Amino acid sequence: xxxxxxxxxxxxxxxxxxxxxxxxxxxxxxxxxxxxxxxxxxxxxxxxxxxxxxxxxxxxxxxxxxxxxxxxxxxxxxxxxxxxxxxxxxxxxxxxxxxxxxxxxxxxxxxxxxxxxxxxxxxxxxxxxxxxxxxxxxxxxxxxxxxxxxxxxxxxxxxxxxxxxxxxxxxxxxxxxxxxxxxxxxxxxxxxxxx
Amino acid sequence: xxxxxxxxxxxxxxxxxxxxxxxxxxxxxxxxxxxxxxxxxxxxxxxxxxxxxxxxxxxxxxxxxxxxxxxxxxxxxxxxxxxxxxxxxxxxxxxxxxxxxxxxxxxxxxxxxxxxxxxxxxxxxxxxxxxxxxxxxxxxxxxxxxxxxxxxxxxxxxxxxxxxxxxxxxxxxxxxxxxxxxxxxxxxxxxxxxx
Numbered sequence: 284x285x286x287x288x289x290x291x292x293x294x295x296x297x298x299x300x301x302x303x304x305x306x307x308x309x310x311x312x313x314x315x316x317x318x319x320x321x322x323x324x325x326x327x328x329x330x331x332x333x334x335x336x337x338x339x340x341x342x343x344x345x346x347x348x349x350x351x352x353x354x355x356x357x358x359x360x361x362x363x364x365x366x367x368x369x370x371x372x373x374x375x376x377x378x379x380x381x382x383x384x385x386x387x388x389x390x391x392x393x394x395x396x397x398x399x400x401x402x403x404x405x406x407x408x409x410x411x412x413x414x415x416x417x418x419x420x421x422x423x424x425x426x427x428x429x430x431x432x433x434x435x436x437x438x439x440x441x442x443x444x445x446x447x448x449x450x451x452x453x454x455x456x457x458x459x460x461x462x463x464x465x466x467x468x469x470x471x472x473x474x475x476x477x478x
Numbered sequence: 479x480x481x482x483x484x485x486x487x488x489x490x491x492x493x494x495x496x497x498x499x500x501x502x503x504x505x506x507x508x509x510x511x512x513x514x515x516x517x518x519x520x521x522x523x524x525x526x527x528x529x530x531x532x533x534x535x536x537x538x539x540x541x542x543x544x545x546x547x548x549x550x551x552x553x554x555x556x557x558x559x560x561x562x563x564x565x566x567x568x569x570x571x572x573x574x575x576x577x578x579x580x581x582x583x584x585x586x587x588x589x590x591x592x593x594x595x596x597x598x599x600x601x602x603x604x605x606x607x608x609x610x611x612x613x614x615x616x617x618x619x620x621x622x623x624x625x626x627x628x629x630x631x632x633x634x635x636x637x638x639x640x641x642x643x644x645x646x647x648x649x650x651x652x653x654x655x656x657x658x659x660x661x662x663x664x665x666x667x668x669x670x671x672x673x
Contacts, residue, residue: 344566351573358565370553371539378546389584401594 285310286352289335293391293441294349296477298336300437301353303473305360309338350380353434365434372428379420379427379435386413387442394450410446413439414458421460440468480505481547484530488586488636489544491672493531495632496548498668500555504533545575548629560629567623574615574622574630581608582637589645605641609653616655635663 286302288295288311302309314335337347338355346352357366367373386409393406417439420427427435443465446452454462468474481497483490483506497504509530532542533550541547552561562568581604588601612634615622622630638660641647649657663669 338569340566344570346566346569346573348573348576350576351569354572355565355569358568370550371535371541373553374533374541374546374550375539377549378541378543381543381545399596401596402600405597 284341285312285339287312287314287335287337287339289314292335293388293445294334295336297349297434297437297441298338298352299477300441300473301365301434302356303476304363304365304432305356307356307360349438350384350434365432365437367428367433368431372431376428376433376435380433380438382413382416383427383435383439383442385409386416387439387446391442391445391450394446394452410452414443414454414461417464418458418461421464426464436464436468440465440474444469479536480507480534482507482509482530482532482534484509487530488583488640489529490531492544492629492632492636493533493547494672495636495668496560496629497551498671499558499560499627500551502551502555544633545579545629548632560627560632562623562628563626567626571623571628571630575628575633577608577611578622578630578634578637580604581611582634582641586637586640586645589641589647605647609638609649609656612659613653613656616659621659631659631663635660635669639664 286295286298286309288299290296290313299311334347336349336352337345338352339345346355354366357364364372367376390406390409390413393402393409397403397406417427424430426432427439443454443461447454454465456462481490481493481504483494485491485508494506529542531544531547532540533547534540541550548561552559559567562571585601585604585608588597588604592598592601612622619625621627622634638649638656642649649660651657
């Protein structure tokens with residue numbers, strides 16, 4: 284089994300933090316450089332969608348999409364649970380993970396890769412809507428999906444971390460709950476391991 | 479338990495087809511009209527993200543995001559499996575569902591709600607990339623995630639059906655495998671039930 288990684292990008296970092304939280308070691312091969320230049324030829328070999336991360340299983344099956352890779356490990360190594368324990372938990376984690384993905388991860392592409400003002404405006408709008416709702420959620424919950432840490436937090440953290448690092452868009456001071464959650468998250472060992 | 483539905487839109491239809499495949503009956507309340515005008519006040523009451531579908535549980539918990547609602551029912555009523563059986567299956571289903579969502583569902587907003595040519599171009603690009611890869615996958619597999627019908631097919635179908643119905647963008651004739659899969663899907667009883 285091998286994980287094709289691109290350390291610069293937020294999606295592969297989600298998977299590496301997930302593995303660190305599970306305490307799992309996986310062979311990693313880097314397919315991109317330290318900056319924004321991914322080497323598509325090295326990824327396209329195994330994945331027509333040409334994205335990192337991709338997990339290559341021993342039978343040659345390639346799994347791309349960060350959450351699909353996480354799902355694979357969650358099923359094989361359930362503890363600690365990062366995608367919910369019962370039906371309701373799992374649904375709430377999935378709801379918040381999808382909101383974080385659309386509200387923050389997708390905004391990255393719109394803000395980083397575009398010179399077209401319409402895309403930049405949409406990216407800012409996505410970002411603002413999500414951060415506002417996440418801040419509200421964190422006013423009464425320690426984590427996005429409730430009392431337990433989950434992939435929803437992982438997705439939100441790496442998207443917000445990247446927006447701050449690469450686009451210079453920090454969490455607004457007015458969103459104190461989100462700010463506090465982000466700072467706590469930054470300090471945990473598995474986040475430090477992917478920094 | 480109650481499902482807030484908006485029959486016009488592709489996301490709620492995904493959930494209704496999923497429930498039909500599972501053979502589950504759920505109380506449904508319509509919150510939108512027959513055209514593109516959703517009534518946001520009726521949805522915002524229970525969901526700050528103001529989206530349909532939303533599933534309201536008996537304890538008042540509201541689950542939005544179609545796949546989170548499907549996950550809830552898949553956990554409580556596993557058979558027939560629509561989100562994969564083992565770890566590898568589940569990962570492959572999730573990978574294709576995410577691809578279908580980004581490659582077709584997200585294109586809908588870009589094509590339908592925009593007069594800005596940059597968004598329309600991006601919507602067309604997303605759509606073209608996804609349909610090409612899905613066609614290739616269906617050359618050797620009956621369904622997107624392999625031998626078994628799954629939520630990946632549900633997402634792809636309702637997005638493609640909507641693009642054809644509302645945006646007049648049919649599947650190109652050159653993509654014969656995808657075209658055949660779509661036609662087979664249209665003919666199945668649970669798809670007919672949501673038409």
